[in-house]
């Protein structure tokens with residue numbers, strides 16, 4: 001079954017085209033990655049698929065529901081972690097989870113059990129009472145992920161999930177993703193880490209709002225480089241060019257550039 005279907009999906013901001021003519025699908029159970037340079041349209045696409053932003057052309061269905069006409073049904077079927085933390089910093093970890101679970105209709109013993117499971121999953125049971133503002137970036141990310149899974153979504157959307165995580169945090173996250181996939185969850189992520197994209201079933205490369213390639217990492221290498229060896233980084237640079245997209249890089253872009261060169265940072 002196809003869990004994501006897009007047809008000629010597009011989004012304009014005034015005269016500017018952020019995404020245009022996107023047509024692709026994702027099968028249930030896939031680990032799917034969207035790769036692209038800064039400003040390529042990855043987040044805009046994710047926002048449309050998660051009902052945060054209405055498309056200005058084309059259509060998309062997620063879990064069988066239209067993202068515009070059946071937005072509430074889409075929201076019930078998905079878990080989402082965006083780039084910017086969306087936790088209430090004044091509340092503790094348990095309270096943040098509780099608000100989400102109640103919004104999704106969990107009550108009584110099921111609510112208690114879901115919170116306990118989420119805290120355990122995120123390795124945060126011991127600090128459940130601490131206000132989230134005292135958490136590190138990695139702890140917040142784990143909490144957000146655990147929260148996104150509380151209502152047992154069919155598909156998890158992750159916007160650069162490992163940005164800002166240290167190697168331990170990344171590893172923890174990938175172990176969790178592997179477990180979830182074993183349970184049949186579909187994962188749709190955007191990433192700048194080409195190494196992470198290598199681990200995905202299929203990779204879509206988006207540039208200047210257009211999907212320019214979509215296949216398994218092995219098939220992309222064969223098609224673009226003419227050989228099965230080589231790295232996705234070579235594929236990526238071959239397809240998207242080597243020029244910097246923003247000559248005047250914004251702080252976040254500089255950070256991404258740093259991370260791409262193998263650097264680590266803390267929030």
Ligand SMILES: Nc1ncnc2c1ncn2[C@@H]1O[C@H](COP(=O)(O)OP(=O)(O)OP(=O)(O)O)[C@@H](O)[C@H]1O
Pocket residue numbers: 013016017018036037038039040041042043044045
């Ligand atoms: N609200 C908005 N108003 C105007 N332009 C926007 C808006 N949101 C995004 N854009 C533009 O749309 C284009 C795509 O942006 P988007 O954030 O989707 O790219 P991205 O691939 O996620 O980039 P990054 O890797 O930097 O996160 C960019 O040119 C961006 O400036």
